[in-house]
Amino acid sequence: MSSSASSSILVRGFPSNIITHRSERWTAVSGQGVAEIDGAAHRFEHGHTVDIPLKATHRVSCTGDQPLIFIEIQYGELLDENDIIRLSDDYNRV
DSSP, X not given: OXXXXXXXXXXXXXXXXXXXXXXXXXXXXXXXXXXXXXXXXXXXXXXXXXXXXXXXXXXXXXXXXXXXXXEEEEEESOOSGGGEEEEEOTTSOO
């Protein structure tokens, strides 16, 4: 199994997605938000971590006045963006 890490800065939110070849772990560094995983909302702010299982529907939104900054770690055999199925998207990429 391979792993990869990246950071994200959100002012609004990420689209609702399913990822088919990897799971993810998000850790909030600063800001406030909500992580939605398979329909359940989780408070997401400094120090909070959420796990995104393989094929789980998920999205994250910034709910505070400051950008939400978090670290994303990906785990799986295939670590590229081609496994994303977009269900909804605030940026009209569906």
